[in-house]
Amino acid sequence: MALRFPGLSTARAALKRATLTLVALSIAVAPVSAQGGPRGLPTIRDAEIEGLLRDYMAPIFRAAGINEGVVEITLINSREFNAFVADGRRIFVNVGVLMDAKTPNEVIGVLAHETGHIVGGHLARLRQRLDGAQTMSIVAMLLGVGAVAGAMAGGSGSAGQAAAGAIMAPQEAIRRSLLSYQRGEEMAADRAAVGYLNKSGQSAKGMLTTFKRFADQVAFSKRYIDPYAQSHPMPSDRISNLQELAEKSPYYNKLDPPALQARHDLMRAKLVGFVEAGDGVTRRYPMSDQSLPAKYARAIAAYRYGALDGAIGQIDGLIAAQPNNPWFHELKGQAYLENGKPGLAVPALKRALALAPNAQLVRTMLGQALATGSGPKNADAAIAELTRATARDTKNPEAYRQLAIAFARKGQIPQADLASAQAAFAEGDYPTARQLAERAKKGLKQGTPNWLKADDIATYKPQKLN
Template sequence: MRVIRLLMALCLVLLPVSRAAAQSILRDAETEAFFRDISRDLVVAAGLDPRNVQFILVGDPSINAFVTGGQNVFIHSGLITSADNVNELQGVIAHEIGHIAGGHNVRFGEGAGPATKISLLSLVVAAAAVAAGAGEAGMAILGLGTAAAQGKFLAFTRDQESRTDQAGAKFLGTVGLSGKGSIAFFRRLQAQEFRLAIPQNNEYARTHPLSSTRVANLEAVYKADPAWNTPPDPALDKRFQRIKGKLIGFVEEPPRVMQVYPESDQSVAAHYARAYAWHRSGFPEAAMAETTKLVALGPADPYFLELDGQILLESGKVDAAIPVLRRAVAQAPREPMIMTLLGHALVTSEDPALAGEAETLLKRAVALDRENPFTWYQLGVIYDRRGDKPRAALASAERFSLEGNAPGAAANARMARAGLAAGTPDYIRADDIYLVAGDALDKKKKRR
């Protein structure tokens, strides 16, 4: 499990930008593969291309998910840790895919536009009243206009949510998945609202319909579907329990982890959870005892091997980690994050004889996933040790660009351009990064 800070401003549907900008993105090869597998049929049912829909795990304990510009679905860690089975998660995913299929990012202006016009009109009328000497009346008009604009926009978003609920139900039915998980999610959401003392008697001040309303509207639809009593897929649910255990071990405090997964629990999920908890607590031997049991259960499982190798590496046992991670890569030859972890181990060894293997691995990793800053960092270390300063600078520019560090990206892209032959692919890439970073810096200066 890796943590990447979400530094760029996000244009969210129905959520404030500032809320997501401070959150962290969690990246894990097994989890991302799982998201792809449980969503593929739903994405196809919505008429979308699975290659274009990206699922991203957000480190946030609340029960939530949302869509941003493009086809990006963000899923809160709290949604997974609170869910009982894979069907609940699929119900949420079907809903979020409904937002994408409905073009709600693109259609955002349809709700904001009329609301803005009402606000502007009230501003003009209020200004006229103030100019005529009726200051209090003018302010009252302005307040009423703002309330009307807000009400119109909220009504628009509630309508979008209701339509998306129905779209999600359609996608679930198309692929033969039960809506029980969707209903369970809305009931959990309602329970969370009760805990947070969110009023349940005024739908008109909300971006979403009341959870009780959504349950009432959807229950009849789902119960009439032939798939209503279809249980979750056993194989997918088994994978879900693994993911849930891993995530609880990573995000919860160790005493809580041990409470949820006591030593008496010898399931895969429990071994995962305790391995992370022990590792985070500074007990590497206890953590490795858990990963040893995992590897014994699945000697060829790349994700068991990945975690075993990660804990060995982060415990300073680099030489022991390398062969384990080589086995993991051999079992999952298209998992860029596992490749990056092995590349990191090879770089950490500082053995010149391993530099070529590390470079090949890391280049394969960025070819499959260019959006991992840590991969670019490791590749930059290799170039720097070799004395290839321009490409080391280019790798750093890629890393800083992904991290939202415009000054760092611009400075390193400029250094890379200075040492690369004009017109080559690397030079063109450095030039692109420099232009984008420079534009970001110019916009920042204008905002000051």
């Protein structure tokens, strides 16, 4: 005969609730997939913006002792002002940061802060803290379950309810302890960021501008906010802790170079043109604004929402103003390509690539334009461009997809299957990638480089991150 505890079902329910609380906390800080970025996040790619962010980060990385190319920056298509580190190799930045920041220095301050997290190993230490929190939680829950069971067995309903409440109390204490730890790490990253900015001869004023913006946003609701239940320090606390340190720097009043500010303004205009609706673009950049960024945003909106001929006229005006700006030529090619005129897109994209030969996303678009055209010569040229693009940017699923199309047009189905497998793999869709790779292997000669690539994908097993 098994021992029976009348209140055990209540205890199990409380244990389940407590466990779910712990699991939710663990998920909130879990590292993302090791390949291809987090699936489901609305990431975007753009050669102009990625190049500008690399230029922003180069002096920060040098100051922090990080080798170029070790840390990647991924853009998230979200208007919220947010950036975060997912592991020791990737910084994720919402486009809202870029659209709202009026100067490069504001963005650089945000990126310097995230670099502080990477150098400080904060995510790894937080996982260790979570491991410790899990142990403490399990012990607390087991003690609470025992109290519930004992109270229920003794017929004391009120005592049982009190004991059930005691199960959740340690969870809240542990949660607040972890949040306190996170706030400490945030402050450490802030101080590290100021150090990187000083070492690279840049101002920390942009960081303070960002914190002041946050302070203004939360000022009206501050009385409803529990500062001890936040993962970040209150903006006013961050300002008071950093202002004196920042103002002591000889670079505090140093402005961004005019050329960098000009690139920043064009980048913001580009994002507005692509992210905002047509009326949103005109509100932000009315016709009375005849600056180059305003014309850039309106030209993008024109090709997206208006007649192609009028849009091309506006883009040609941009090119006349800056003939050697590769991104204006890229925009012209993109406008033609997305309006079903790949033949007209090719010359513009070739010109863009000649001006920015390392822009593999432009090369991908050129390959797409060539693959869309007719004739075997176009297919061969597309394969050459897309093969080069994927060799230099292995995490570009669109390039692999276009390569698959080009191979299929030539009837080279095993190569098309391999390229499709590589596209799925780059996106983190491993089941689909393995299925396509197995199919590709059947048509490829065993032992050849392509067969080995397919075999690597077919036998790949994602590593579990601790």
